[in-house]
Amino acid sequence: MELTTQKAQQIVEAAIKKSKELDVKMNIAVVDAGANLKSFVRMDGAWLGSADIAIKKAKTARYFDMNTGEIGKLSQPGGSLFNIEHSNDGLITFPGGVLIKDGNEIIGAIGISGSSVENDHEVATYASNA
Template identity: 35%
Template sequence: MRGKAVSVSVLSVMLALILAGSGRGELLLKKNLSLEDAKKAASAAAIEAKKNKWNMAIAVVDDGGQLIYFERTDETQIGSIDIAISKARTAAYFKRPTKALEDAINGGQHAIMSFPNTLPREGGLPIFADGKCIGAIGASGGRSSEDAQVAKAGVDAFK
């Protein structure tokens, strides 16, 4: 009998902690970037790249920086694959454009270069819904400003 009393007591404490953690006993819900959303962003970005005759790699990641969707136009240099994914991850991790980190480094904040899994180079943009970062898009293959223009077309697909 004593074992059951301890089990019930532990469960009661755990339930109380769970309910206290949310303040109202409600689950916190968040929007997610779906595969369909990722394809929509990448498609809009690819259209922008093709319109300008730029060979680009385009990556879309979730809010944790995990790859959801990737595509590249024909003749895109192989090195741009990892760069596009890294730009997208960096934008998701820091919830800001990768250009902000690049500008900070250029402004003297060199410690950013030691941040793990960070590519502070223009061309990665976060994707927001209801004020929350739900993912990011990164592009690589052209000049940084061209990469940013392509990534912006992907973000703008949600407006």
């Protein structure tokens, strides 16, 4: 299955809904299976610097087919992926990037940035299940 524009927009809307529930302002990026940007929203008042982080979180999750928080665990000093964040023109290896699946098939990823990594991950997880 392909991640359509309509589905990407539904995911963004779910992320906005959850962000409002948490009273946070987020940057929301959705990429397709090829890690190409499919949809992006910077909520009013969201940190400008987090726009790039949200996009990189989504791409990082898709590049390695795992949530960014999991990559972060593996990229600590002594870990099997130590320094991986320096590859691919920069990766983000802390929570907030989550895969989007249709059943077992990965069809894209979402990246959220603009609050604590806990809130970023919560919004991304909620939206990816939308």
